[in-house]
Amino acid sequence: MARSKLLYVCSNCGFESSKWNGRCTNCGEWNTFEEKEAVDVKTTSSFSRQQSAASSLADKLSRLGEIGADTDVRYDTGLSELNRVLGGGLVKGSIVLIGGEPGIGKSTILLQICQYFGEEHSILYISGEESVRQIKLRAARLNVTTESLYLLSSNDVESICTTIEETEPDIVIIDSIQTMNLKQISSSPGSITQVRECTNMFMNTAKKLEIPILIVGHVNKDGAIAGPKVMEHIVDAVLYFEGERNLSYRILRAVKNRFGSTNEIGVFEMMDIGLRQVENPSEMLLAGRPVDVSGTCVACIMEGSRPILAEVQVLATKSGFASPRRVCTGFDYNRMAMIVAVLEKRAGLFFGTMDIYVNVVGGFKLDEPAGDLSVALALQSSLFDKPVSEKVIAFGEIGLGGEIRSISHVPNRIREAERMGFDVVILPKHSMKEINPGTYKTRIIGVSNIRQAFAAVNAIAREETDRKEEN
Known part of the structure; x- marks a missing residue:
């Protein structure tokens, strides 16, 4: 005869327990157990009868090589x-x-x-x-x-x-x-x-x-x-x-x-x-990008086999509170805090009394370490109110020592930047081994640490200023 009993089932993961718990021991969620009435219809004798009556599946076995590989x-x-x-x-x-x-x-x-x-x-x-x-x-x-x-x-x-x-x-x-x-x-x-x-x-x-x-x-x-x-x-x-x-x-x-x-x-x-x-999501994310505005830089991240360019915006302004505000949209907050600490320790910048707002335009999420360098350049640009050239794109991971660490898929990132009309690519010096700079139309600059990256951006800004004065 069927026996009924009470079970408590987690509404999040389906874990069953004989008693109610405030927190599910399987998924860790709180207040998710719901009372259910279960019917136990299996007994040892009935299970044995089902087991003996079950038919063998030996005749349905197939060798891997015998299975047809249909292309369609x-x-x-x-x-x-x-x-x-x-x-x-x-x-x-x-x-x-x-x-x-x-x-x-x-x-x-x-x-x-x-x-x-x-x-x-x-x-x-x-x-x-x-x-x-x-x-x-x-x-x-x-x-x-x-x-x-x-x-x-x-x-x-x-x-x-x-x-x-x-x-x-x-x-x-x-x-x-x-x-x-x-x-x-x-x-x-x-x-x-x-x-x-x-x-x-x-x-x-x-x-x-x-x-x-x-x-x-x-x-x-x-x-x-x-x-x-x-x-x-x-x-x-x-x-x-x-x-x-x-x-x-x-x-x-x-x-x-x-x-x-x-x-x-x-x-x-x-x-x-x-x-x-x-x-072409890169074109979509870069549409309406401001010109000659400080605190912006373009990053290139990989989504599977697809390189995507996204604009990073940073606003660093004097705080009116004892504890400055730090807000991130589309970028990891802890990652931003680490980059700010590295810039203060290794590059001599000071953000202690500054409110910092980081935004990735278009609702996109920049969750790859290769976006660190773009965020750092945008932070420095906003702090000194000096724009990063609109023709510059940067990607690289920042270590705690201020070094710029190598990243993957460098040729794909450079080709995407070249296709979108960028003239200068700043990347980790260790990643230069993967490419032949002579095969690209864009100018490629390899940097070893964050100070060299800042120096490269400043040099490019001076070159553009001199070019405008000559014209």
């Missing part, structure tokens, strides 16, 4: 930025989770790619939040007119999986996983148990029929995908939309990807007719 295993989404994040396209039989804040563009991008998919494939779009008429209105706004798109409004997972097996579409879209439910589970839709079991059913269907399934996931109050721990291990890829609600640009980043790199990003711009891909 990916679907082109029609968006090069999305293909880049996915690792080249949508893999057959994969299950992809797309998360992000409400209104950031998850459903929009999925409905947009249906227009391209519909040229050669059939798509089944299942929504548990909207009616088919509401989806039709949104499709009309996005100019999605394909006849190969089939709509279904339902949240019954068993019925949905049966429908997928009967119709066998080429691609399935689920919007969203938090609205789906299994009737056998008493908990409400969106709970840890429902999310886990529903995702498992979709995963089994995708692998069995080799149909790719795209799933939309909501976020919780902390900005993470609801039920992340129980879903990340099941799905093949987790894509996450980043961006500020008041900015039009969106960044799509891979948090997990079994079929590609997790370092690639895709950049989109939200418009009235949907998301437009930004194939």
Whole structure:
């Protein structure tokens, strides 16, 4: 006979405990345990009967060399930025989770790619939040007119999986996983148990029929995908939309990807007719850059195989408080504090009574150590109110001894700077071994420490001043 008992389940990671705890011992979150009633139906005798009745899978074993390597295993989404994040396209039989804040563009991008998919494939779009008429209105706004798109409004997972097996579409879209439910589970839709079991059913269907399934996931109050721990291990890829609600640009980043790199990003711009891909994010981030203004410098960071130029702005001004303010937007606060300490100790600069504001333009996050040198040059420029030349770009990591340490992907960074019209590149001297300066049109200056970097910038400023006086 079934035995019922009480369990306490963490709403963040799904960890189960026989007693309530204020803090989850698995993920460390506070006040996340919820009381659930579990039914234990397995006994030793029943488990033994199930084990004896189970059929052998020996006849399904396959040698690695005997498995065919089909070259056509990916679907082109029609968006090069999305293909880049996915690792080249949508893999057959994969299950992809797309998360992000409400209104950031998850459903929009999925409905947009249906227009391209519909040229050669059939798509089944299942929504548990909207009616088919509401989806039709949104499709009309996005100019999605394909006849190969089939709509279904339902949240019954068993019925949905049966429908997928009967119709066998080429691609399935689920919007969203938090609205789906299994009737056998008493908990409400969106709970840890429902999310886990529903995702498992979709995963089994995708692998069995080799149909790719795209799933939309909501976020919780902390900005993470609801039920992340129980879903990340099941799905093949987790894509996450980043961006500020008041900015039009969106960044799509891979948090997990079994079929590609997790370092690639895709950049989109939200418009009235949907998301437009930004194939040149460097130009977007540098648009409207001020001329002859102190406290600005351009950095080059790597996002996977893509070099991206971003403008760093610093404002150092006299503080009106006993404790100066230090604010960072798009840059790590602790990293900024370390750079300021190095400049005071190794370069003789003084920021003790100064408010410091660091901003990376465009809502971009500069989380690579190669951006240290640009921040340092912008700090020095703002302190003395002397602009860094608009034709100068700098990248390098700063050590605690004031040295400029080598970085990776130097040739790619230089080529991107050259393409964007920069005349001078300041980089670590140790990185000069990786390149041949004669092959580039730009002037390349290698520096060993922060004092040499400041001297190079000042020399370039004097050269520009002399040139203007001559003209």
